[in-house]
Amino acid sequence: DQQVKQNSPSLSVQEGRISILNCDYTNSMFDYFLWYKKYPAEGPTFLISISSIKDKNEDGRFTVFLNKSAKHLSLHIVPSQPGDSAVYFCAASTSGTYKYIFGTGTRLKVLA
């Protein structure tokens, strides 16, 4: 039973346009969500997080939106750059635990 799902295994976007990566979860106890970016031959790098008390968090070109009623979060990258090409993972956790549940990842390709 996969509690965190990224249903799009890949996404291609033109440079300068918006990239939208989606993530769905099933466990209503999750209260902290993160996005990681992973380049080949490297470990995941933390990108941005959001607590369940918020519905939006912004950091530069990256914005994460959380819709608790739909159990859905999304990562927006504006404008997209070729260096953003990587695999993006969403992860979820519950306060009081150290356990993250990861999605399977979405491979983003930004075309120059």
Next chain:
Amino acid sequence: ETGVTQTPRHLVMGMTNKKSLKCEQHLGHNAMYWYKQSAKKPLELMFVYNFKEQTENNSVPSRFSPECPNSSHLFLHLHTLQPEDSALYLCASSHGSGRGQETQYFGPGTRLLVL
């Protein structure tokens, strides 16, 4: 050296070998983690250590044996592995406050191939 480092970066071993993976974090964190990433699967949490104590064992087979001698170092001892154990093994660390909502910082991983 900064962040989280892992050695070796690549490892090939036979099913009868014994080897160890090493992780070191230079972030002053108190919690450390081992994850396994197999092809086309999400990252799977294996073990969690907080202040050197194991707080999570995610039903990992006993052929994987973790060791945490201090808050900065974490080992994964491997013996009599199976070919299906071939994967990327990632180490991570976090502050370890116990309140949750912590960001985990990952090392580059060890790519393991079991023949």
